[in-house]
Amino acid sequence: MAVTIKDIAQIAGVSHSTVSRSLNGSNLVAECTKSRIIEIAHDLGFEFNANARSLSTRRTGTIGIIYPESFEDFDVNLYYSSLHNLIRKSLEREELDLIVAFPKNKFHRYSSNIKRLVKSNKVDGLIVVNPSLDEEDINALNLMKELGIPFVFLHHFPTGSLQNENVVCTDHFRGGYLATEHLLKKGHRNIACISTAEKWEEFVNRTSGYKKALADYQVPFKDEFLLYGDRSFKSSYQAIMNCKDRLHRITALFAETDLMALGAMEGLKKLGIRIPQDIAVVGYDDIELATYFTPFLTTVHQPRERIAILTCEMLINLIKNNNCQKEQLIIEPTVVVRESCGGNI
Structure with a gap:
């Protein structure tokens, strides 16, 4: 035997x-x-x-997680590293191991790591934290569906043929709306926004939320008040320097990442502009660095712990019962009020 x-x-x-x-x-x-x-x-x-796989359970006891290739970029890693730690803790509570991978294997003709993990039977399920999937990755996820291996999208809402799959993410439209509404309730009407030139869905949604809040408060949107960076500290600092001739018309600024908010604040200080007395600033993400600079940054908090727990719970439930109905959990963020916008409403 x-x-x-x-x-x-x-x-x-x-x-x-x-x-x-x-x-x-x-x-x-x-x-x-x-x-x-x-x-x-x-x-x-x-x-x-x-x-x-395990001869007794037919399971490996391992979950895979796919991060974007930009994971190691400082501006991206600040958010993802804290999210990853929470995911790891959630899985360890269930005595599950974690394999971290990226979309492509750079040493083997950029082959799909998702496909490799599936075909080698190394994981019981997959968490996908990647905003862009090519045809090979999509085919690999479809293969997972055929094999009964569950996966959940995290942070980024799936698009195209995968748009109805399981997902847990922040409502970025609502986050952009709340940030702008906070400034509007403080009496500001000339509110600039620093977004990214890359048309990633999360930033498109944050910008849409910014515009909708302005419209709801009957404040005209002005193209000249929409600035662009690349998520980095340096890019938003430069964006401020490039529009210094317009800053006298701006009383508040919403930056779509905390790092861009901090870069913008540094630029404003360099120009002798006081925060929040001259220009109030609100960021997005609520990374730890938000309280390392003065004034402390008011920001939109993404509920990372709740998102991590819900994602792991959803995936574990799917592993135990693969016939579960699809779930799409969109979590509302909140505004954390600190010093950079003048304190509480």
Whole structure:
């Protein structure tokens, strides 16, 4: 009779997942425990193959997460790194391992890592945090659907043929609206916005929310008040310098990332413009750096912890019951009031 992970777990006095992790070489298991489990498995003649999955549960105990290629860029990593830590904690509570990957393998003709993870049977499910998927990635996700391997989109709403798939993300339109409305309620009518030249959906939605708030408060939108950066500190600093001849007509600024807000604030200070007395500033994301600069930055808080927990719960539920109905959870952000817009309303 074939030896199973259940047999090894019973002899070692540990859980099935601990055996699976040990045989996979996970760093989450103490070396002494791992060595003992491997020795028991060897003595019993058990040959573990990750490609065959666990013989007792048909699962690997591992979740994959796909980040965008821009993950390592400083301006992007500030948000994603804190989100990743929360995802990791949520999965570790369920004794699940995490494989981090990016869309393409740069050393093998830019082949799809999603496709590789699926075909090698390395994951029980996938979290996709990538705003742009090519045809090969989409085909790989469709293959996952055929094989009954669930996936959930996180932070970015899926488009095209995948637009009805499972997703958990922030309502970025609402976030842009709330940031602008906060300034409008403070009495501002000449409100500039720094967005990105890249037409990523989250920034398009934030800009749309900005415009809608202006319209609802019967404030005309002005093209000259819409500035562009590239998400970085330096780009928004330069955007301020490039429009310094218009700044006397602006009383408030909404920057669509915190890093761009901080860069803009630095530019305003360089020009002798006081914050918030001359120009109030609101950012977006609520990264830790928002309280490292003075005045402390008022910002739109993305509920990262709630998003991470909901995403992991959704995926785990899909793994346990693959017949679950599709869910699309759009989470409303909130405004965190600090010093850069003049304090509380």
